[in-house]
Amino acid sequence: MLRELAENPPCIECGLCREACPIFTILRQEHISPRGLAILADQGVASVVFYQCTLCRSCRVICPVGHDPAGESIRADLVARGVETEANREMIANIRQYGNPFGPLKEGEIPKRLTCC
């Protein structure tokens, strides 16, 4: 995985990254595209939409300026500000109680729900 950059060039909003993003190619929503997330982050918006990002950094690979979405830092800030999804809270509670994100499981049981956002 690519590491976060010490200096992160700002997004110039060219949109070249959108088709490289696995989330945008499925949902086709600008506010969940890498460009949309970069604009929201630049404006200091604290929203659960940042949890839609897979942290894959395909956008950074194709970006002409090398903008890093820095999803890990943004999520850490969101958690510190109490901005989490109900699924995230449930997952963390399950890890603390059962040692896995899915909750109580029998030996060999496959979890029915595999989403975390």
Ligand code: SF4
């Ligand atoms: S890091 Fe996030 S915004 Fe960038 S391509 Fe991957 S899912 Fe999309």
Ligand code: SF4
């Ligand atoms: S993140 Fe990079 S590729 Fe995507 S819109 Fe911004 S400058 Fe363009």
